[in-house]
Amino acid sequence: MPELPEVEIVRQSLNKKISKKKVKKVIIRNKNLRIKIPNNFGKFIENKIVKNVSRFSKYLIINFPNNQYCLIHLGMSGTIHFIKNNDKKYKSNLSFYHSPFLPEKHNHVELIFNKFRIIYNDPRRFGFFQIITSFSDLEKKFAHLGPEPFNKKFDLNYFYQYSKGKNKKIRDLLIDQKFVSGIGNIYANEILFLCRIKPYKKIKFLNKENFNQIIINSKKILSEAINKGGSSIKDFKNTEGDKGGFQDNFKVYQREGLTCKRFSCRGKIIKKRIGNRSIFFCNSCQI
Incomplete structure (x- = not known):
């Protein structure tokens, strides 16, 4: 999707x-x-x-x-x-x-x-x-949907109050459209790599600094993806006939078994299943 x-x-x-x-x-x-x-x-x-x-x-x-x-x-x-x-x-x-x-x-x-x-x-x-x-x-x-990542409402206080008392995995929270609108599995994986957080980590084990990093990196990843024309998993082309380019910047998504791209990290990218979707993460620098 x-x-x-x-x-x-x-x-x-x-x-x-x-x-x-x-x-x-x-x-x-x-x-x-x-x-x-x-x-x-x-x-x-x-x-x-x-x-x-x-x-x-x-x-x-x-x-x-x-x-x-x-x-x-x-x-x-x-x-x-x-x-x-x-x-x-x-x-x-x-x-x-x-x-x-x-x-x-x-x-x-x-x-x-x-x-x-x-x-x-x-x-x-x-x-x-x-x-x-x-x-x-x-x-x-749109009343049942959460704010977009670019919306000023998507801030530290909102993140903390929404997640308080919940037992969800952080990847599951990021793709929950009631929490934040527009993020799907591809970008959730990439955001959590930048944050050094495993996708299946429970939000009750995260702190406010983790929340703040997720907010910052959500905006960063989505902005970069838009600037590069989106991610062409198959044959997406824009109005000029050009493919999106963000897939060339994937750090973890669809990189199973490859070496981590983070400087000085010797880890490997692991693929697992959460529900009916695949998650990708580094087995070394994401904790």
Whole structure:
């Protein structure tokens, strides 16, 4: 599943393409996504001018005039593709975790503009589109989620108060969207490496300095990932057709058995399972 940096790169790409453009037509080929697309979806979107595309956590938000919104979540396998009207090759630069060539049977939603179209493709159909008709409803949609790592609310006092009395592993806390929004397994592993903390360490054994380091390094890792265009685990490309580059900076993720990259550390990267996900950490410098 794409995490905050990858969704931010898609947001930037999509915003460049559709901002200030009018949606001429909407084609729904399959309503049965994770949340069923409502019958009035096309009528709601058509002939509206896109103000811009914003983001909260892993959600894309197409902003229309008069506090009206289209919320998009990519789920596990959802991808958004930009296709010029005269392009018969079905090749795109917005593809994430997927081949840029579209398997047409999974094209569920098309937003048609004057000279191009945006296609939502999702083989597993865990993503969704949702229309929201007021700012207060938009706030309610995100009310159950924690602050983003870049939000000033994500501070030492918040971390300490939220984690007090909990028996969770620190990796599990970092990917808990109710605690902090946007961090997934990839970046949780990288953040905890910088902090020298094992992913399965219980938060009750951490101190305030550990919390402060996690806050600082969360911002650092996510900022670096965004600056490098996200992590291209498969075929993600941005609007210019370039792959993300942060995967070249991985210190632990997918480096099982390799030597630790930390200067003067002779440790090896270990892979273990927590729940249904893999964790990666150094067996020497992470304690």
